[in-house]
Amino acid sequence: MPRKAAQLSEADKHAAEGGAVAVDRALFVLSAFHLGDTTLSLVELAQRTGLYKSTLLRLLASLEHARLILRHTDGRYGLGPEVARLNSVYSASFSLELVVMPVLRQLVQATRESAAYHVEQGEHRLCLYRVDSPQPVRDHAKAGELLPSNRGAGGRVLRAFSGARGELYQKIREEGVAAMVGDRLPEIAGVSSPVFGPDGELKGALTLTCPTPRFDEAFRPHVLRAARDLTLALGGTFPFPA
Structure with missing residues (x-):
């Protein structure tokens, strides 16, 4: 036997x-x-x-x-x-949109808030893909819009994992998530987490945004799980517990 x-x-x-x-x-x-x-x-x-x-x-x-x-x-x-x-x-057959959009839709379905995927674009960050919240009151950023890289949860994440110094960025690198209330605009809150490729390279930031009164710390695990799922879909390894 x-x-x-x-x-x-x-x-x-x-x-x-x-x-x-x-x-x-x-x-x-x-x-x-x-x-x-x-x-x-x-x-x-x-x-x-x-x-x-x-x-x-x-x-x-x-x-x-x-x-x-x-x-x-x-x-x-x-x-x-x-x-x-x-x-x-x-x-030859890979489409980033076909990988990112289902993850964003699932995140919006779970939280009922808006989800976006940001990438670095020079001194700014580009909102490459976005799925809007089904709720009538929401922020109105659009895919293709350039946003500041030094404000907002998505920008903070991109800067943190590009080596920015400071206590805030060190904390983001340790926790794998940034939760910011009123950082870009007083009326907007956001939670963001990095997305990595197969070689550990930072590919982008997956970000959930909502009006400040609807911000909930419970969004953190949802965003971490979504960032993990997207990282795995891109062939990377997500180094943070989701």
């Missing part, structure tokens, strides 16, 4: 409910490669995945056959050419 692991491997902990175990494990082997890795040994892969070497060898054989893994002459493993081909297909 096959040996049963005393505890779940990292691969099995991340398995999809109702999915195929072998597929989940193979995909987790691919995810064991991190930025900066060129090749990994069998021992390193076993340490990162928690899988037995015998199991790993079978998975690697299938991945190598699919050209997703390449075994080098020194016995170490690297990502194969099929990964590059798939990346090209993905890049």
Whole structure:
């Protein structure tokens, strides 16, 4: 009988409910490669995945056959050419709008306030995408509008994760979220969190805005979860608890 692991491997902990175990494990082997890795040994892969070497060898054989893994002459493993081909297909078909807008809509549905995605634009920040609150009283910023980078929750987040100094920005970097009341306009409050790409690069800020009287500290976890979801959708890692 096959040996049963005393505890779940990292691969099995991340398995999809109702999915195929072998597929989940193979995909987790691919995810064991991190930025900066060129090749990994069998021992390193076993340490990162928690899988037995015998199991790993079978998975690697299938991945190598699919050209997703390449075994080098020194016995170490690297990502194969099929990964590059798939990346090209993905890049050619990628639409940021199709990724961002569903997250914004979900955030608006959960909070009934307005949500936007801001990116740095020189000395300003650009509201790239926005979904309005269904409530009649709201702020009236629009997609395509340039806003100050030194005021407002979204601007503060972009500055904080671009290295701005000061107690406020340090706090934002530690907490992963900025909640500002009346910072840009006395009548407007906002909560914002950073969005990261696959290399840890700051991609933008996801921001929830509302009239000051409707500001609620309970918006923080909603914004953090949305920023995490968007970061994951962009292939990044979100370093803050959501």
